[in-house]
Each structure stands twice: as C-alpha cells, then as structure tokens.
Amino acid sequence: MKALDNLTNEELISLQNDLEKELNVFKELSLKLDMSRGKPCKEQLDLSMDLLSVLDKHSNLICKDGTDCRNYGVLGGIEEAKELLASFMENKIENILIYGNSSLNVMYTMIMQAWVFGIMGNTPWSKLNEVKFLCPVPGYDRHFAICEEFGIKMINIPLYEYGPDMDMIEEYISNDESVKGIWCVPKYSNPDGYTYSDETVKRFARLKPKAKDFRIFWDNAYTVHHLYEEREKHDHIIEILGECEKVGNPDIVYKFASTSKICFPGSGIASLAASINNINDIKKHFKIQTIGYDKVNQLRHVYYFKNLLGIKSKMIEQAKIIRPKFELVLNKLDKELSNISCIRWTKPKGGYFISFYAMNGTAKEIVSKCAELGVKLTDAGASYPYHNDPDDSNIRIAPTYPSIEELEIALNVFTTCVKYVTVKKILNK
Amino acid sequence: MKALDNLTNEELISLQNDLEKELNVFKELSLKLDMSRGKPCKEQLDLSMDLLSVLDKHSNLICKDGTDCRNYGVLGGIEEAKELLASFMENKIENILIYGNSSLNVMYTMIMQAWVFGIMGNTPWSKLNEVKFLCPVPGYDRHFAICEEFGIKMINIPLYEYGPDMDMIEEYISNDESVKGIWCVPKYSNPDGYTYSDETVKRFARLKPKAKDFRIFWDNAYTVHHLYEEREKHDHIIEILGECEKVGNPDIVYKFASTSKICFPGSGIASLAASINNINDIKKHFKIQTIGYDKVNQLRHVYYFKNLLGIKSKMIEQAKIIRPKFELVLNKLDKELSNISCIRWTKPKGGYFISFYAMNGTAKEIVSKCAELGVKLTDAGASYPYHNDPDDSNIRIAPTYPSIEELEIALNVFTTCVKYVTVKKILNK
Numbered sequence: 001m002k003a004l005d006n007l008t009n010e011e012l013i014s015l016q017n018d019l020e021k022e023l024n025v026f027k028e029l030s031l032k033l034d035m036s037r038g039k040p041c042k043e044q045l046d047l048s049m050d051l052l053s054v055l056d057k058h059s060n061l062i063c064k065d066g067t068d069c070r071n072y073g074v075l076g077g078i079e080e081a082k083e084l085l086a087s088f089m090e091n092k093i094e095n096i097l098i099y100g101n102s103s104l105n106v107m108y109t110m111i112m113q114a115w116v117f118g119i120m121g122n123t124p125w126s127k128l129n130e131v132k133f134l135c136p137v138p139g140y141d142r143h144f145a146i147c148e149e150f151g152i153k154m155i156n157i158p159l160y161e162y163g164p165d166m167d168m169i170e171e172y173i174s175n176d177e178s179v180k181g182i183w184c185v186p187k188y189s190n191p192d193g194y195t196y197s198d199e200t201v202k203r204f205a206r207l208k209p210k211a212k213d214f215r216i217f218w219d220n221a222y223t224v225h226h227l228y229e230e231r232e233k234h235d236h237i238i239e240i241l242g243e244c245e246k247v248g249n250p251d252i253v254y255k256f257a258s259t260s261k262i263c264f265p266g267s268g269i270a271s272l273a274a275s276i277n278n279i280n281d282i283k284k285h286f287k288i289q290t291i292g293y294d295k296v297n298q299l300r301h302v303y304y305f306k307n308l309l310g311i312k313s314k315m316i317e318q319a320k321i322i323r324p325k326f327e328l329v330l331n332k333l334d335k336e337l338s339n340i341s342c343i344r345w346t347k348p349k350g351g352y353f354i355s356f357y358a359m360n361g362t363a364k365e366i367v368s369k370c371a372e373l374g375v376k377l378t379d380a381g382a383s384y385p386y387h388n389d390p391d392d393s394n395i396r397i398a399p400t401y402p403s404i405e406e407l408e409i410a411l412n413v414f415t416t417c418v419k420y421v422t423v424k425k426i427l428n429k
Numbered sequence: 430m431k432a433l434d435n436l437t438n439e440e441l442i443s444l445q446n447d448l449e450k451e452l453n454v455f456k457e458l459s460l461k462l463d464m465s466r467g468k469p470c471k472e473q474l475d476l477s478m479d480l481l482s483v484l485d486k487h488s489n490l491i492c493k494d495g496t497d498c499r500n501y502g503v504l505g506g507i508e509e510a511k512e513l514l515a516s517f518m519e520n521k522i523e524n525i526l527i528y529g530n531s532s533l534n535v536m537y538t539m540i541m542q543a544w545v546f547g548i549m550g551n552t553p554w555s556k557l558n559e560v561k562f563l564c565p566v567p568g569y570d571r572h573f574a575i576c577e578e579f580g581i582k583m584i585n586i587p588l589y590e591y592g593p594d595m596d597m598i599e600e601y602i603s604n605d606e607s608v609k610g611i612w613c614v615p616k617y618s619n620p621d622g623y624t625y626s627d628e629t630v631k632r633f634a635r636l637k638p639k640a641k642d643f644r645i646f647w648d649n650a651y652t653v654h655h656l657y658e659e660r661e662k663h664d665h666i667i668e669i670l671g672e673c674e675k676v677g678n679p680d681i682v683y684k685f686a687s688t689s690k691i692c693f694p695g696s697g698i699a700s701l702a703a704s705i706n707n708i709n710d711i712k713k714h715f716k717i718q719t720i721g722y723d724k725v726n727q728l729r730h731v732y733y734f735k736n737l738l739g740i741k742s743k744m745i746e747q748a749k750i751i752r753p754k755f756e757l758v759l760n761k762l763d764k765e766l767s768n769i770s771c772i773r774w775t776k777p778k779g780g781y782f783i784s785f786y787a788m789n790g791t792a793k794e795i796v797s798k799c800a801e802l803g804v805k806l807t808d809a810g811a812s813y814p815y816h817n818d819p820d821d822s823n824i825r826i827a828p829t830y831p832s833i834e835e836l837e838i839a840l841n842v843f844t845t846c847v848k849y850v851t852v853k854k855i856l857n858k
Binding site: 265 | 466469477484497498502555574689694717719720724
C-alpha cells in the first residue's frame with residue numbers, strides 16, 4: 001500500500017470504499033472482544049495458584065517477632081512483609097508501611113489525609129481556596145478520578161519518552177503554592193510505557209516547591225513488570241526516595257507499590273514508602289482508621305515469594321505469557337499502519353499498555369467505530385484529566401487480557417477502523 | 430467477710446493492713462498478665478485453621494456469575510459473599526456492600542465521606558461550624574477515637590440494660606441540627622454486654638432528626654456472639670434496617686458487621702447494610718476509593734462457612750472456649766466483692782466484655798495498682814469520649830485472651846486491688 005499522504009483524492013475515495021466493505025465483513029462476525037482492560041489473563045492467574053495453599057504447610061502463623069498473624073494487632077505490616085516489599089521497592093524497612101489489597105486505596109487515603117487533616121501540620125487542603133495537581137499526560141485515569149472527586153484542579157504536563165516536561169513542572173511548583181502534588185507512573189508508564197530518565201528522577205528529587213506540603217505521588221506500579229527476560233532489555237530507574245534523601249529533600253515523595261499483577265490483582269498487598277517524618281505523620285491517622293490490615297494475607301505472600309528472587313522469577317513466567325501479545329499488537333500495527341505518517345504508537349519494554357496516537361481529532365471516532373464492530377477499547381480521552389484529550393488522538397491498548405487469537409482479530413478490526421476514520425478525516429479536511 | 434459498709438474505722442484500717450500484705454505477696458510473683466484486650470485466644474483461632482486450605486479443594490475461583498475472583502473487578506462484593514453476610518445480618522442482598530478486613534475502617538470511611546463530600550447531597554460536615562455525635566456510655570473506644578480525629582464533639586448518653594436513654598436522644602436530635610450521628614453497639618454492647626430492647630430499637634427507627642443527614646451508626650459487632658448454646662439464653666434484637674423501612678425511615682441507619690471474632694479477626698470480611706438510597710450514595714465514592722476488595726478472601730469465607738448454619742455452629746465452638754472464662758470472672762467477682770454495696774458489674778450473655786463499676790473515684794487507681802502488680806487492664810476511662818469517665822468508676826474486663834489459669838490469678842490480683850483501693854477511699858472520705 002502506498003503511503004497515505006501520497007494518495008490522490010480519487011485514490012483515497014476508492015480506498016475508503018474498500019475499507020467500508022472490510023468493515024461490513026467484520027460487522028457480520030458479531031464479535032465481542034475486549035482490549036480495554038489492563039487485566040492479567042487467565043493463564044497469568046493460573047501461575048499463582050500455589051499462593052492459595054502455601055499456608056497449609058505451616059502448622060502455625062507466628063511471625064518472627066512472635067505475633068500470631070491470625071489475631072488482631074500490628075499496624076503497618078508484619079516485619080516479614082515489610083522486608084519483602086522493601087527489597088522489591090528498593091527501600092529500607094523503616095520507610096515502609098504495608099496496607100491492604102489496593103495501592104490505589106493507599107493513594108486515595110494519602111489525598112484524603114492531606115485534605116482533612118493536612119500534611120505534617122500544614123493547613124488541610126480542604127481549607128484552601130484552590131488545590132492543584134500536575135498531571136503528566138497521558139496518564140492513569142484512576143489517579144485523575146481521585147483529583148476530580150476532591151475537586152483538585154488538574155494541570156496537564158506533556159510526557160516524553162524520558163519523563164514529563166521538567167521545566168514546566170519546576171516553573172509551576174516553585175511559583176504556585178496551590179500546586180500540592182504530581183501524579184507519576186515513573187516506570188513503564190500507563191499508558192505510554194515510558195520510563196523516567198536518570199536526569200528526570202534527579203530533577204524530581206531536587207524540586208523546591210513553594211508549598212511545604214507538596215508531594216510527588218510516585219506510583220511505581222510496574223517496577224518489575226518487564227516484557228523481556230534479559231536484563232539488558234529492562235528499563236531501569238533511579239530509586240526516588242534514596243535520591244531525595246541524598247539531596248536533603250526526603251519528605252517530598254510518597255512512593256506506592258503492590259503485588260497486584262505479580263500474583264492475583266486485587267488480592268495482594270500494597271505498600272507505601274516514605275521518609276520517617278512522613279511515616280510518623282501518616283501513622284497518627286493509621287491507628288484511627290483501621291484495626292490493621294490482613295496479616296494472614298501478608299504472611300501468605302511472604303511464604304509464597306520468599307524473597308525478591310521469587311518475585312522476579314514469577315515475573316519472568318508472566319512475561320512469557322504476555323510478551324507474544326505485545327509483539328503481536330506491535331507487528332500488526334507496524335504492518336498495517338506504518339505507511340500513515342500522522343499516526344504513531346509506543347513500543348514499551350514493560351508494563352501493561354501500548355499507547356496509540358491516532359491522527360488528531362480521530363480517536364473518539366475510531367473507538368466508537370470499533371465498539372460498533374464488537375471490539376471494546378478504553379474510552380478515548382480516558383488517559384487525560386477530565387477525560388479530555390485536547391488532541392483527540394490517544395488510544396490505550398491493553399493486550400494482556402484477550403487470547404492471542406482474539407487479539408489478532410481485534411487488531412484487524414482496530415487497524416481497519418483506524419485507516420477508515422483517518423481516510424475519512426483527510427477527505428473532509 | 431462482713432459487708433464493707435458495716436465496718437468500723439478500726440476494722441477498715443485492720444483490713445487495709447491485711448490487704449496490703451496480700452498485695453505484697455502478689456508483687457513478689459512478678460506477674461505479667463493481660464486482661465485489656467478484646468482478642469480471641471489461641472484455642473479460638475485454632476478452630477478456624479481449615480479456612481486457610483478451603484480454597485485448595487476448588488480447581489478454580491469462578492463465582493456463580495462467572496467472575497474470576499483472582500482478577501480485578503466487582504465493587505461491593507461477590508454475590509455469594511453478599512448472600513452469606515445478608516443472612517448473618519438479617520438483611521436483603523441489595524442492601525449489602527462487602528468491604529475489606531475491618532468494619533472499623535468501613536465506619537471511618539462513612540464518617541470521612543460525610544465529612545468531605547456530604548451525605549446524599551447535604552452539606553459536607555467539614556463545612557459546618559460544629560458537628561456533634563451522641564455517644565451512649567460506656568462504649569467502644571475506637572468509635573470515639575474516630576470522632577476525636579475529625580473534631581466531632583461527643584455528647585455522653587447514659588446506657589441502661591435496655592439501651593441508651595431514648596428521651597435524651599430524641600430531645601437532642603429533634604432540636605439540634607448539628608447532631609449528625611450516634612454510635613450504637615446494640616447487641617452485647619461493648620463493654621456492658623447489654624442488648625437494646627424492642628422498644629429501644631423501635632424508638633430508634635422512628636427518630637425524626639432535625640438534620641436530614643443524621644445517621645445511626647449501628648455497629649452490630651456481636652450479633653452471633655452468644656456465650657451459651659441454648660437459644661433461650663441468647664439475647665435477641667429487632668433488625669434495625671427492616672424496622673426503619675417499615676416506618677418509612679429507611680435512610681437513617683448505617684449498619685456494620687464483620688466476620689472478625691467468628692474466624693480470624695483482622696483477616697475476615699466486613700460489610701455495611703443500608704437503604705438503597707444510601708448504598709447508591711456510597712457507591713459513587715466506592716469506585717474512586719479502591720479497585721475493589723479482596724474477592725479471593727470473600728470466596729474463602731463463603732466456601733468455609735457455606736451458610737448461616739456454618740457461622741452459628743462455629744460460634745457454638747467459640748462459646749465453649751470462652752464461656753468458662755466469663756463464668757470464672759463472674760464467680761470470682763461474686764465471691765470476693767459482693768459484700769461491697771458501692772460496686773457492681775454486668776453479667777452478659779454474649780459479646781467480649783464484662784463491665785465493672787468500681788466505687789466512684791477509684792477506677793484509675795485500681796487499674797494503676799493492678800498494673801504495678803503486673804496485671805494489665807484497659808485504661809480506666811477508655812470506654813468514654815475523651816477518655817473521661819466522669820465517675821471514674823468503669824473498668825472493662827476482657828476475659829477471652831488469657832488462659833483460665835492466668836485469669837484466675839489476674840482476678841485474685843484485681844479483686845484484692847479493688848478491695849484495697851475501696852477501703853482506702855472510704856477511710857479518706
């Protein structure tokens with residue numbers, strides 16, 4: 001196929017007709033496929049079935065420090081769980097708090113505590129006229145939903161392959177005291193799959209915010225979620241809390257992680273890493289908010305993974321299942337769409353998504369066209385604050401959940417829809 | 430021993446000397462006993478070990494509706510868990526939401542949502558000059574701690590054997606719009622072990638609060654926690670939500686329960702029952718706050734208990750272990766202290782506590798005297814808002830955690846301390 005840009009009007013019209021016929025063929029298949037969800041597939045879940053019986057082998061559930069995990073007590077997590085998560089997060093045990101099954105819930109809790117009680121003696125955000133968060137875009141829709149729930153004004157920051165626009169971030173936070181936070185998915189970002197460069201992380205650690213209670217919300221959701229086994233194909237990132245400590249700025253970051261997508265999503269353990277000052281501030285509310293989190297489940301994960309090596313070897317098994325899916329999507333896109341210059345997509349080495357950038361002003365129509373044909377994609381704009389992609393260009397592709405066969409058909413539909421909507425757009429210009 | 434009230438001054442002084450000698454004997458034992466915690470003992474926890482392996486027998490974790498419990502998805506709980514909790518709470522499935530491992534955390538969340546977002550479109554409590562809660566006393570210290578955290582003003586309401594003073598409650602809530610809630614442990618109350626009478630529950634259901642967003646926080650923590658197997662020895666209570674619906678007042682109550690203290694405390698599942706209006710209001714925030722709660726653990730509890738009968742039979746086993754402990758405490762108190770007219774204690778048929786009322790102005794000293802001798806009791810005043818028992822009389826006794834042998838010694842120490850401090854008080858009058 002000739003590059004779309006070089007086609008004459010007549011050639012474009014003829015192509016449109018051909019594509020319309022292809023779409024009609026898909027329509028008759030009555031498909032029901034889903035590429036919208038960043039969910040593991042069944043085969044990935046099957047990898048962790050031993051997690052369910054790992055406690056059977058133990059005659060009691062007593063921790064190293066004598067705590068009976070079956071009973072009440074212990075806030076902030078059992079030592080063994082802190083050790084496991086600390087190794088995985090590259091932090092010290094004293095900087096770790098263990099929570100329940102959802103790191104999103106931990107992030108929500110941090111915003112709520114800042115909102116109602118204030119951070120480290122600062123004015124509660126609820127008492128301020130305006131609270132703003134910086135949002136590298138595209139980003140994680142559920143981060144933005146939390147801001148929307150609290151009425152926190154979101155400001156888009158462009159995200160590049162090496163991280164967000166640091167000049168813009170420095171400008172905002174050093175001048176505007178109402179800027180209280182920034183959402184970051186620093187490694188294999190959602191949805192682009194980008195990893196912040198060393199320079200980016202170093203500039204984050206050295207931020208000098210006007211607001212004393214400014215916090216970086218560092219959601220390291222995909223820290224061990226590599227697509228390839230070989231270490232040289234992994235993205236690497238500087239550990240942020242250590243870097244912040246090094247430059248005398250330890251309190252500026254809340255770091256989040258969880259075992260979701262390592263074993264069972266939604267049934268794992270989540271954790272927060274932060275400076276001792278922050279940990280002490282958070283603990284004051286912790287003990288009021290809950291009787292503690294599920295220690296039996298913490299011990300279950302400790303016995304199951306044993307150590308960081310256990311986590312890493314599980315991730316190699318996971319990668320074996322999902323890598324072919326990512327490769328299929330990338331190959332398909334390459335084969336079908338590389339001749340359209342106004343279209344691009346990311347080629348991540350980890351994480352859960354491929355980020356597709358359609359011709360400006362066509363993303364919504366592509367997603368709705370796919371839906372008509374039975375292929376569900378994440379809503380266009382979902383990765384932007386207020387669901388508003390100013391370019392109407394980004395589409396988040398989630399390859400993990402469908403089977404290879406389903407993915408192949410879904411990609412046929414998707415690429416045909418992209419071509420059809422793009423040609424239509426060019427013709428209507 | 431003669432009734433204390435009838436002793437002459439000389440007899441009292443001589444008794445004080447004898448008691449002092451007894452205390453010195455205890456001191457030399459270097460005891461380390463704990464009657465402070467409403468925690469199950471090891472033998473109770475051992476009853477539920479099969480919970481840990483119950484999922485092994487199932488080749489998959491697919492729910493009735495096709496949901497794979499191992500994956501993301503489903504807010505508010507899987508249907509099976511709702512059914513189990515609904516039967517146990519005597520509510521309809523559509524009125525149930527399933528949460529994580531801590532019902533205290535659910536209560537905190539309800540306060541937080543009212544505080545930040547407001548209930549059903551009403552003004553968020555954070556925007557009001559004052560918010561007050563009524564607190565039947567003595568009550569659960571962690572309820573009061575939540576109010577203290579949010580700066581909610583607490584008002585003591587006397588609690589009687591049949592429930593709190595309803596005249597006083599009606600007076601407050603029908604006249605004062607800033608009264609937004611009341612904490613209730615309606616069955617086997619903490620710490621008295623009282624159960625609200627039918628009339629009390631009916632009056633609760635018929636409350637006509639001035640504040641539209643007034644809610645009864647109905648913490649039914651001990652609904653199946655009977656000490657005796659025979660049904661005629663159980664306390665019974667009218668189901669509050671049904672009663673509220675019957676009289677056209679369905680939105681006035683949030684009802685809480687959990688499986689903690691039925692199997693493993695802190696690793697169970699918690700739930701909320703409320704009107705459909707409330708459920709819809711709560712769900713708006715639910716989906717922002719978390720990706721959902723641990724469905725694997727929900728299914729684990731469903732497979733383990735199967736149904737209400739499973740829960741009830743587990744509670745009979747639990748009762749067999751803790752009943753002798755309650756009886757030991759009651760017998761000891763009866764034997765040692767029944768001759769002191771200014772002292773009384775409750776004789777609960779369920780729950781986790783015995784509530785002891787020392788002579789006014791002596792509770793703190795008794796608790797501290799016991800601590801000196803190595804017997805830890807709940808802090809005097811802990812069961813009152815702001816830790817302030819106006820009479821300095823109430824002491825909460827938690828008999829479940831220590832062994833029978835430990836309990837026997839602890840009670841010897843306790844009753845001797847009570848006698849000693851009481852005699853001292855009488856002499857100093």
